[in-house]
Amino acid sequence: MRPDFWIVQTFNGLSYGALLFLLASGLSLIFGVMRIVNMAHGSYFMLGGYLGLTVILRTRSFAMSVVAATVAIALIGMAMERYFLQRLRGQDLGQVLMTIGFALIFQDLALLLWGGDPYSLPVPAALSGSARLGGIVFPIYRVFIVGVAVAVGLGLWLLLDRTRAGAMIRAAVDDGEMAQGVGINVPRLSLAVFGLGSALAALGGVIGAGFLGVYPGADFEVLPYAFVVVIVGGLGSLPGAMVGSLLVGLLDNFGKALFPELAYFTLFAPMALILAIRPTGLFGRA
Amino acid sequence: MIGRRAALAAAVVGGLAVLGPLLPAYPLTLITQALIFGILAMSLDVLLGYTGLPSLGQAAYFGVAAYAVALLATERQVGLVGCAAAGIGLAAVTAAVFGVVAIRARGTYFLMITLALGMVMWGLAFRWVSLTKGDNGIAGVPRPEMGALSLNAPLPFFYFTLVAAALSWALLGLLVISPFGLGLKGIRGSESRMAALGYNVWLHKYLAFVIAGVFAGLAGVLWAYYNGFVGPTDVQLVTSVEALLMTALGGPGTLIGPVLGAGVIVFLKNFVSVYTKRWLLILGAVYIGVILFAPHGIVGALRRARR
Numbered sequence: 160m161r162p163d164f165w166i167v168q169t170f171n172g173l174s175y176g177a178l179l180f181l182l183a184s185g186l187s188l189i190f191g192v193m194r195i196v197n198m199a200h201g202s203y204f205m206l207g208g209y210l211g212l213t214v215i216l217r218t219r220s221f222a223m224s225v226v227a228a229t230v231a232i233a234l235i236g237m238a239m240e241r242y243f244l245q246r247l248r249g250q251d252l253g254q255v256l257m258t259i260g261f262a263l264i265f266q267d268l269a270l271l272l273w274g275g276d277p278y279s280l281p282v283p284a285a286l287s288g289s290a291r292l293g294g295i296v297f298p299i300y301r302v303f304i305v306g307v308a309v310a311v312g313l314g315l316w317l318l319l320d321r322t323r324a325g326a327m328i329r330a331a332v333d334d335g336e337m338a339q340g341v342g343i344n345v346p347r348l349s350l351a352v353f354g355l356g357s358a359l360a361a362l363g364g365v366i367g368a369g370f371l372g373v374y375p376g377a378d379f380e381v382l383p384y385a386f387v388v389v390i391v392g393g394l395g396s397l398p399g400a401m402v403g404s405l406l407v408g409l410l411d412n413f414g415k416a417l418f419p420e421l422a423y424f425t426l427f428a429p430m431a432l433i434l435a436i437r438p439t440g441l442f443g444r445a
Numbered sequence: 446m447i448g449r450r451a452a453l454a455a456a457v458v459g460g461l462a463v464l465g466p467l468l469p470a471y472p473l474t475l476i477t478q479a480l481i482f483g484i485l486a487m488s489l490d491v492l493l494g495y496t497g498l499p500s501l502g503q504a505a506y507f508g509v510a511a512y513a514v515a516l517l518a519t520e521r522q523v524g525l526v527g528c529a530a531a532g533i534g535l536a537a538v539t540a541a542v543f544g545v546v547a548i549r550a551r552g553t554y555f556l557m558i559t560l561a562l563g564m565v566m567w568g569l570a571f572r573w574v575s576l577t578k579g580d581n582g583i584a585g586v587p588r589p590e591m592g593a594l595s596l597n598a599p600l601p602f603f604y605f606t607l608v609a610a611a612l613s614w615a616l617l618g619l620l621v622i623s624p625f626g627l628g629l630k631g632i633r634g635s636e637s638r639m640a641a642l643g644y645n646v647w648l649h650k651y652l653a654f655v656i657a658g659v660f661a662g663l664a665g666v667l668w669a670y671y672n673g674f675v676g677p678t679d680v681q682l683v684t685s686v687e688a689l690l691m692t693a694l695g696g697p698g699t700l701i702g703p704v705l706g707a708g709v710i711v712f713l714k715n716f717v718s719v720y721t722k723r724w725l726l727i728l729g730a731v732y733i734g735v736i737l738f739a740p741h742g743i744v745g746a747l748r749r750a751r752r
Contacts, residue, residue: 190553194553196553196556196557243733246737247736250740251552251553252499253736253740255499255553255556256689256690256693256732256735256736257732257733257736259686259689259690259729259732260728260729260730260731260732260733260736261729261733262729263683263686263725263726263728263729263732264725264726264729264730264733265729266725267723267724267725267726267729268726270725271723271726379681379682379683382560382682383560383561383564386557386558386560386561387561389557390554390557390558390561394553394554419572420572420573420574420575421569421572421573423564423565423567423568423569423572424565424568424569426561426565427561427562427565430546430558430561431545431546434546434549434550434558435546435549438549438550438554439554
């Protein structure tokens with residue numbers, strides 16, 4: 160195989176990992192603060208893609224579609240958290256089942272509203288070309304995805320590590336009861352984190368729709384990827400989500416390129432290996 | 446207690462056996478389908494209800510067995526015994542391998558890992574086209590013929606499924622009241638206490654996981670013959686999700702509850718499909734309704750009402 164193959168595939172894996180980071184960082188954040196495994200997280204990704212599509216077809220503005228989709232999905236996520244999940248505080252299984260119920264409803268509503276055909280999101284001209292570097296062609300859109308993920312990662316790190324709100328989130332992640340005890344309004348914090356997490360998933364959905372397209376079943380297709388990322392990286396950890404996304408993106412891409420029939424096994428094997436060594440993931444705590 | 450339960454069980458199974466020939470073909474096949482999913486839901490109950498392990502990948506063992514039966518019956522003309530042994534055996538092996546990975550995890554992690562493992566099986570069913578025919582699935586699985594006895598007609602197949610379900614119920618019923626089963630309940634209550642008492646917690650959970658895989662495999666074998674077609678939808682997440690709902694709806698930790706839950710879901714699904722295509726919407730609403738209004742399932746609600 161030519162060296163080009165390895166460079167191109169590595170870059171593709173990197174950009175897919177960048178997309179996964181947008182999805183998984185929100186999932187991980189939500190889990191960290193609320194101990195909820197949000198099964199509807201893939202639905203936010205898919206609905207974000209569909210909403211973005213509808214907005215871009217109406218307004219012809221990529222920026223508008225990103226803003227509209229993230230805000231709308233953040234509101235949906237916050238409503239879910241406020242009116243349904245907060246009633247079930249401390250009931251892990253009940254909360255999971257509840258989010259499954261929402262995931263099923265969202266999937267069917269999406270089918271009802273947007274039909275069964277796959278769509279691809281029209282990408283603005285400035286992002287649609289490709290760049291040549293040393294004889295290898297890199298699609299600009301994929302470079303853009305990596306850029307967005309780096310910016311989001313940096314933003315999240317600054318938020319968590321350098322601000323008062325971030326300190327409150329970290330306190331709630333470490334010990335929710337104690338945080339509540341020292342005067343942090345944990346329910347309100349949970350609501351905000353849920354909104355942020357769903358907005359990130361929706362952002363991933365809009366941007367992902369530009370090169371993966373958006374189609375029925377995309378929600379349950381990306382969900383296991385996000386799960387594997389946080390399983391590998393460790394739940395509730397931002398560095399874990401970063402490293403996990405990169406690993407999973409690269410492995411998935413090389414798996415699909417080298418062993419197309421056994422693609423999912425290339426995800427399973429490293430996950431099993433990491434769990435055997437560290438059951439809580441690379442950066443997770445028990 | 447055991448005597449009363451056995452009498453109730455015998456009455457239910459006997460009642461269904463008498464009712465069988467009196468029913469038209471359509472309700473009979475629905476009951477057969479409910480019994481098959483009842484076995485799947487009971488297998489999940491061993492994990493969820495008795496051991497406290499919420500698995501979201503039970504369709505993997507169901508599906509792997511169904512694929513084994515479909516491939517052997519259509520391409521090698523293997524008979525019932527061979528197919529059943531291969532299907533259940535493969536399900537057991539799959540559960541034994543996946544269990545090594547999944548049992549290390551607790552609570553939420555367990556749920557996510559079983560989901561991811563289930564998706565691995567779905568991925569194989571979907572992508573390994575040279576073996577599984579991918580999205581087209583494997584059609585034309587013949588019902589078994591054993592000499593004069595043919596399971597082709599609805600009634601014989603109903604009896605066959607009834608016997609399998611009754612046996613599963615009896616075996617799992619004995620399992621959960623055995624010292625091993627009580628050990629599982631102890632683990633559900635407090636893992637650290639059971640470990641302190643000297644129980645091998647890992648081994649208990651692991652064996653429960655494999656046993657659940659075996660019974661899910663049995664359900665998969667029956668499903669392949671019942672449906673005559675096996676495809677990636679049998680292994681997909683929604684199938685695992687439906688099994689989990691059947692168990693939660695019926696009442697985890699009761700065995701009979703999940704069978705009831707399977708009956709409700711199967712009948713609801715077929716009833717709804719006459720009027721609308723919005724099955725997932727209704728399934729989702731049922732999920733949310735169960736959590737909000739009947740967190741202990743049908744059996745739990747009945748028990749509460751009797752008090």
